[in-house]
Amino acid sequence: MKTGTLIKSDGVRLRAFRIRDYKEVLRLWKRTEGVGLNESDTRSAIATFLRRNPRMSFVALKHGKIVGAVLCGHDGRRGYLHHLAVARRYRKQGIARQLVAACLAQLKEVDIHKCSIFVYANNVAGMSYWKHNGWKLRDELRIMQFIPAVADAAVFCRTC
Ligand SMILES: CC(C)(COP(=O)(O)OP(=O)(O)OC[C@H]1O[C@@H](n2cnc3c(N)ncnc32)[C@H](O)[C@@H]1OP(=O)(O)O)[C@@H](O)C(=O)NCCC(=O)NCCS
Numbered sequence: 287m288k289t290g291t292l293i294k295s296d297g298v299r300l301r302a303f304r305i306r307d308y309k310e311v312l313r314l315w316k317r318t319e320g321v322g323l324n325e326s327d328t329r330s331a332i333a334t335f336l337r338r339n340p341r342m343s344f345v346a347l348k349h350g351k352i353v354g355a356v357l358c359g360h361d362g363r364r365g366y367l368h369h370l371a372v373a374r375r376y377r378k379q380g381i382a383r384q385l386v387a388a389c390l391a392q393l394k395e396v397d398i399h400k401c402s403i404f405v406y407a408n409n410v411a412g413m414s415y416w417k418h419n420g421w422k423l424r425d426e427l428r429i430m431q432f433i434p435a436v437a438d439a440a441v442f443c444r445t446c
Contacts (some may be wrong), residue, residue: 358389365401
């Protein structure tokens with residue numbers, strides 16, 4: 287998909303997520319079950335993400351209002367989607383399908399052919415969505431995470 291291309295279907299327009307959309311998208315994410323927000327979701331963190339992954343993340347608009355959003359990025363090896371959300375009253379109209387397809391098309395453009403998502407284990411409906419749409423659960427994997435700031439603080443406390 288070319289930069290700035292709009293997809294039109296049933297009055298829904300898709301376009302690249304711009305930082306000026308932040309407030310409206312944050313409101314959508316806050317209302318959406320299964321979307322967990324943290325320090326990576328501040329305005330400046332999202333601005334950094336969008337700059338690092340230009341034209342990969344999308345919003346869906348109906349009558350000029352944002353009704354869906356997704357973040358997409360890659361690390362040069364794998365693509366990742368975050369915070370796919372569609373406002374309740376606009377669900378089951380194919381909006382998420384269009385958002386995800388737009389992201390996967392952009393990943394393909396940069397030769398990234400595998401994409402992963404993080405889903406809370408208790409997000410049964412979310413898991414069901416991905417499975418229904420052909421995404422495979424990698425149940426042989428677990429996510430592990432290291433937070434240097436926390437570790438540094440622990441070292442500092444041990445030595446102070
Ligand atoms: C999951 C979510 C994004 C789906 O949005 P949506 O716009 O309703 O999805 P679509 O209309 O594009 O659905 C595409 C297909 O998935 C199916 N589908 C939608 N929600 C589904 C669900 N919860 N379980 C199984 N299938 C589902 C649709 O029926 C459609 O199937 P079809 O192609 O066979 O007709 C939306 O329900 C949502 O925002 N949920 C809360 C946030 C969340 O859990 N996000 C994902 C986890 S990170």
